Amino acid sequence: MQAVFASRARDEGKSARTRARLMDAAVGVFAREGIEAASVNEIAQAADVANGTFYNHFKDKDEIVGSVAFAMARDVAARLDEAMQDLEDADERTSFATRQFIELATSAPEWGRALVDAVWHLPALRRQVSAYARADIDRGVRDGVFKVEVDDLLVDLFASMVLMAVFLRLEGEEGADTGARVAEHQLRMLGVSAARAKRVAWRTLTPLSLVE
Amino acid sequence: MQAVFASRARDEGKSARTRARLMDAAVGVFAREGIEAASVNEIAQAADVANGTFYNHFKDKDEIVGSVAFAMARDVAARLDEAMQDLEDADERTSFATRQFIELATSAPEWGRALVDAVWHLPALRRQVSAYARADIDRGVRDGVFKVEVDDLLVDLFASMVLMAVFLRLEGEEGADTGARVAEHQLRMLGVSAARAKRVAWRTLTPLSLVE
DNA sequence: CCCATAATTGGGATGTCTCTCAATTTCTGC
DNA sequence: GCAGAAATTGAGAGACATCCCAATTATGGG
Numbered sequence: 001m002q003a004v005f006a007s008r009a010r011d012e013g014k015s016a017r018t019r020a021r022l023m024d025a026a027v028g029v030f031a032r033e034g035i036e037a038a039s040v041n042e043i044a045q046a047a048d049v050a051n052g053t054f055y056n057h058f059k060d061k062d063e064i065v066g067s068v069a070f071a072m073a074r075d076v077a078a079r080l081d082e083a084m085q086d087l088e089d090a091d092e093r094t095s096f097a098t099r100q101f102i103e104l105a106t107s108a109p110e111w112g113r114a115l116v117d118a119v120w121h122l123p124a125l126r127r128q129v130s131a132y133a134r135a136d137i138d139r140g141v142r143d144g145v146f147k148v149e150v151d152d153l154l155v156d157l158f159a160s161m162v163l164m165a166v167f168l169r170l171e172g173e174e175g176a177d178t179g180a181r182v183a184e185h186q187l188r189m190l191g192v193s194a195a196r197a198k199r200v201a202w203r204t205l206t207p208l209s210l211v212e
Numbered sequence: 213m214q215a216v217f218a219s220r221a222r223d224e225g226k227s228a229r230t231r232a233r234l235m236d237a238a239v240g241v242f243a244r245e246g247i248e249a250a251s252v253n254e255i256a257q258a259a260d261v262a263n264g265t266f267y268n269h270f271k272d273k274d275e276i277v278g279s280v281a282f283a284m285a286r287d288v289a290a291r292l293d294e295a296m297q298d299l300e301d302a303d304e305r306t307s308f309a310t311r312q313f314i315e316l317a318t319s320a321p322e323w324g325r326a327l328v329d330a331v332w333h334l335p336a337l338r339r340q341v342s343a344y345a346r347a348d349i350d351r352g353v354r355d356g357v358f359k360v361e362v363d364d365l366l367v368d369l370f371a372s373m374v375l376m377a378v379f380l381r382l383e384g385e386e387g388a389d390t391g392a393r394v395a396e397h398q399l400r401m402l403g404v405s406a407a408r409a410k411r412v413a414w415r416t417l418t419p420l421s422l423v424e
Numbered sequence: 425c426c427c428a429t430a431a432t433t434g435g436g437a438t439g440t441c442t443c444t445c446a447a448t449t450t451c452t453g454c
Numbered sequence: 455g456c457a458g459a460a461a462t463t464g465a466g467a468g469a470c471a472t473c474c475c476a477a478t479t480a481t482g483g484g
Binding site for chain 1: 246364365371372373376377385386390393400401
Binding site for chain 2: 441445
């Protein structure tokens with residue numbers, strides 16, 4: 001288990017540290033039990049904290065679900081943005097984001113499971129993810145790299161493909177090349193030529209990590 | 213609410229009829245509350261039956277979930293097979309199945325919601341759905357209609373696209389042409405030419421229904 | 425080092441859920 | 455239309471969840 005929130009809150013006040021512990025614990029419980037089946041008691045216990053302490057920090061389970069999910073999404077987006085600074089071409093960016101997201105979720109399975117689960121529970125999160133993905137896709141259309149009409153449906157289909165890919169990797173049903181294969185499909189769907197899609201989607205990838 | 217199971221069990225013994233009533237009720241509750249949040253009490257109440265009666269017919273909630281989900285899948289498959297009898301070309305069949313499934317789930321929203329939810333809860337169901345979809349896809353490869361290598365990942369990606377499409381239609385975020393658009397994407401992913409994919413995926417469609 | 429404030433604790437009131445079972449009602453074959 | 459079998463009923467035991475709150479413990483500025 002990676003205590004991502006706690007390690008980042010190490011230098012903050014006690015309240016913030018406890019809150020972070022609860023959020024890390026929640027990620028683990030959500031991954032193990034699923035968000036719906038998770039109970040406040042379980043989260044508190046996993047965080048080594050009394051039941052009542054939970055309610056000093058969160059109104060109820062929904063609130064911690066939201067906090068955890070949006071924080072995870074923000075972190076992943078920040079990591080991707082940072083790593084993509086130097087990438088100019090929209091097809092490179094789209095492929096990179098797809099592949100790194102899948103690998104990130106796979107390499108931190110608790111985060112992966114919790115995040116995938118959360119996307120289905122929180123419509124607002126799904127919309128945010130779609131909007132994020134869409135930025136680079138629109139960029140590609142503007143630059144003439146993608147030669148198709150892009151609409152919400154296409155972006156949501158991409159999202160569903162990525163979620164399925166993460167799910168399959170977490171279940172052990174697919175292997176390390178899954179990200180590249182999904183990215184290649186996506187580039188083809190965006191009108192990129194077969195040759196270029198293959199070249200871009202299969203570039204060597206340096207793994208990212210969520211903690212520095 | 214369509215009492216699909218009950219209407220089919222009309223001429224059977226009392227036990228079978230009560231069982232069918234419970235299954236219809238379960239579909240409604242699963243759709244409204246989600247499978248996980250649904251309680252046995254709620255299902256019994258919706259079926260107009262005492263709590264204890266439930267346990268004469270099902271060991272617990274998991275058992276009715278399985279029964280309902282697999283029965284729904286079997287019904288949909290039977291309906292599709294029946295309607296596709298005359299379709300020979302694999303691209304026509306694939307497109308037809310995708311579109312009809314999406315429309316079927318949309319026109320019977322309770323079934324649609326319950327089924328989509330169930331696919332994520334029951335790995336065995338997802339595998340069964342994938343296997344079903346794969347039959348026509350493999351047929352297309354054999355016949356030379358689809359000019360790509362087909363593997364499990366591609367089939368699962370198709371499944372995820374269809375599930376997302378159903379979800380978006382049920383949420384009212386996409387309209388009646390969703391099925392055709394998804395089918396067109398799928399045919400393109402299978403190597404069908406743009407012109408033919410457009411022609412096949414946008415044929416006029418006669419709506420199917422789950423009850424005769 | 426002290427004390428006001430903040431944070432934590434854990435027990436308990438209240439509610440819901442699952443599953444059982446003895447009593448009762450409904451079926452069905454003769 | 456009756457007797458035995460089958461199905462149904464609903465109250466309740468037991469497990470567990472949420473959320474509150476009075477008592478206790480920790481924190482950190484002066």
